[in-house]
Amino acid sequence: MMSTTTNDIAPEDGRGWLRRAARVGYFARGLVYVIIGYFAFRAAFASGSALDTKDAIEVIAGAGFGSVLLVVTIVGLFAFAAWRVIQAIWDVDDHGSGFKGYGVRAGMIVSAIATTALALYAVTLLIGFGGGGGEGGGAKAGVIAYAYEQGYGIWLTYLIAAGIAAAAIAYFIKGVMAKFEDHMSIPQDKRWILKPVCQFGLIARSAVFVVIAGLLVKGAAGYTQDDTPGIHTALVEISSWSYGWLLLSLTGLGLIAFGISSFTEGTYRRIVLPDEA
Template sequence: MPDKAPAWVVPVMRAGYAARGAVYIIVGGLSLSAAIYGGQAQGTTDALSTLRDEPWGIALLWAIAIGMMAYMVWRLIDAAMDLECEGSDAKGLAARAGQAITGLIHGAIGASLAATAMGAGSQGGGAQTATQKLMAMPWGPYLVMVVGIVTIGAGFYYGYKGIAETYKADIRVTDLTQKLNPAMKAGFIAEGVVVAIIGGLIFFAGLNHNPGDAGGVGEALSTLRAAPYGAILMGVIAAGLVGFGIENLVEARYRIVPRHSGEDVMTFARRAKLKAEGKLREATA
């Protein structure tokens, strides 16, 4: 494993986070509008497919699709080369496996968006289709339940990252990133809620032997809406998803790759460490 990451990884990473940020801002914005004015919450691909009829919409779809592919490449390279210094122990390998899986999921979304841009129509129902294929395998329902439990765990992890603010570790300290931190924090918590609900839907699909019970972002938001005070809950989480989009745009601009940037860049994590050691004034002088 090389000590330094190749320079080309950085622009690929930035393109990926920028596309991811655009996705969540669009999905969150449309869901927030549905919560306020009425209407059906839409999943990721369905929401983005509405761009086709807008001026420059197809070009924007292609840009987001390519960006999502870039995010996949970034995460796969990140996991393979351990660009974030996760390590090779059990905890590190689990984190790197999560990076790779996250990348593949976003790559699939990118491929779906590219098909939409080419006029193939919306590729909705992805979660249900994947669940149906998995359920057809030996021990399929149990595998689906395991995937659901893992997804619920991922949701709790996102929520923990938001509450503990661990997402700031590799982000540069600037006036802007400090001002946007409340939106970033809320974004991770909201993403955690949505992912955990998706995991619950997948789990019950396996438990009930019914792939139709599974669902993605649109179904998760609809589940929230069906709860007491559902429109308010859905609106709060939708606003949080916009915050998660903002967080990704911040990462697109201010995130570093530890194995590329070295240890001297003033990130939130380094600032906290220096402050704890009483060296912050010296470092910033």
């Protein structure tokens, strides 16, 4: 594991705010996934229903001091999206310009788009215009619905499914091989617990992505804006399998662990800015 760099711990360079914004972004993402994981775990024992990312934002909005927490979440999500763009364009994590590197960086751009869409949805809740519709709705679903109307929707669906499957593989490898440690400086006295938690979380998110990709391929012949699968659909699918309650509870715990891994990144990640890469 690499050591903390001087640049990462020196906010006096005048850009400490940018590093802090990136960290707030990781915490905002973590909060969303902790909420999703909690409700998935609870749903496994028939005491509620699974949620998606938009539902998680609605939970935040309805919490005590909801408006304040929602504002912080919105700022964090926009910050995380901006950080993803920086990571992708300037390659601050040194993924390289080969096929694999461009694939990882393209995934970061997709993540930035999805996070921006979620932040905008949170803004609509803040100003009182929020509506329903889970992760399967919104921009992604609208694009797919339009593509089907134009006659090439099935191919776009396959392409999206392939991208999600590739992301699933990347998360699985990152989790199994603990690749996240390449960019973090976790103290040794905390590493014994945080490393396996981060690994479990990444593998769980990989599993959810595999299910989403499979559902996309399975229904590619006729998806519309109203039924494009997302996290909620994947969790419902998992719950319908044999021993689904057990698998769903493990997935819920895994998504909570993924949220904790985001908190860990927000705390211990080395934030390298473009001219430092």
